[in-house]
Amino acid sequence: xKRRFCRxxxxxxxxxxxxxxxxxxxxxxxxxxxxxxxxxxxxKNFTLEDPFTCGERIDMxxxxxxxxxxxxxxxxxxxxxxxxxxxxxxxxxxxxHFHVAYTNNPLQIALLGGSSVQSRRIPFLHRDSLQxxxxxxxxxxxxxxxKTLVPPSVKRILNNIDxxxxxxxxxxPQLENHAH
Numbered sequence: 097x098k099r100r101f102c103r104x105x106x107x108x109x110x111x112x113x114x115x116x117x118x119x120x121x122x123x124x125x126x127x128x129x130x131x132x133x134x135x136x137x138x139x140k141n142f143t144l145e146d147p148f149t150c151g152e153r154i155d156m157x158x159x160x161x162x163x164x165x166x167x168x169x170x171x172x173x174x175x176x177x178x179x180x181x182x183x184x185x186x187x188x189x190x191x192x193h194f195h196v197a198y199t200n201n202p203l204q205i206a207l208l209g210g211s212s213v214q215s216r217r218i219p220f221l222h223r224d225s226l227q228x229x230x231x232x233x234x235x236x237x238x239x240x241x242x243k244t245l246v247p248p249s250v251k252r253i254l255n256n257i258d259x260x261x262x263x264x265x266x267x268x269p270q271l272e273n274h275a276h
Contacts, residue, residue, distance in 0.1 A: 102127075105187065105197040105213075107134035107174070107204065109228065111146050112254060113156035114246045116226030120218045121165065124198045127216075131169050132194055133157060134187070138173040144266050147232065152257060159249035184211035236263040 104124050110117060124131055135157065138150035148156070150173045157171060170192065177186045184207055187197075197208055197215045208215040220226075226245055234242035238260045243251050254260075 101129050102196065103130040103132065103192065103194045104128040105132045105134060105191065105194040106218075107136050107187070107197070107199065108201075109137050109146065110135060110153045110157055111148055111228045112231060112246060112259070113153060113160075113250055114226050114228065114231055116221045116223070117157070118160055118247055119221040120198065121161070121169070123218055125165060125168060128196070129168065132191055133169060133171045134191060135171065135173045137176045139175040142262075142266065144232070144236075144263065145229075147259070147263055147266055148257075152253065156246075156250045156253050159253060160247035180207060183207050184213055188213070232263060235259050236267055238264075 104127070106120060106124055108117065121131065121133070135150060135153050137146055138153075140146040141149040154171055154173065158166070161169065172191060174187075174190060177183050180203065183204075188211075194213070197204070197213050198218050199205060199208075199215055200217055200220065205215050225241075231242045231245050234240075234245070235254070242254075246254065
């Protein structure tokens, strides 16, 4: 008996894309035929929490994916949806039909629980270090630890866009505000 086609959603800010995200993509693609990667908050950039542009994040996601993975992956940017309650219907309106959403985000799980979309969890990979906030902090300190937490192609992108100095310049107004 032929297995039914299954398309999944994996949504995130990917600020920046790291080895945990890459692990999640490979895990999900072992379970489904096709994956929609929704790059959320594409209207937010150049802040300490969201320092990278949507285009930069798309490059970071796409660059480490093998051609076989790219063939079964759709990469779609999404602007922020300020009303969390309508987020599931927002996704269903903007994205191709998907059968399941993979997420560990408690808010996403709760919101999807009230919709027709089933959510499934992703096994974490080194959750103690593979978090965007930790990597951004490492970039800000320029301590080099971030270089082992992202795929080599993402490391090149972060170096090319001078991510360390971008985060430092974004942090400079914070430092000035604390001095007064």
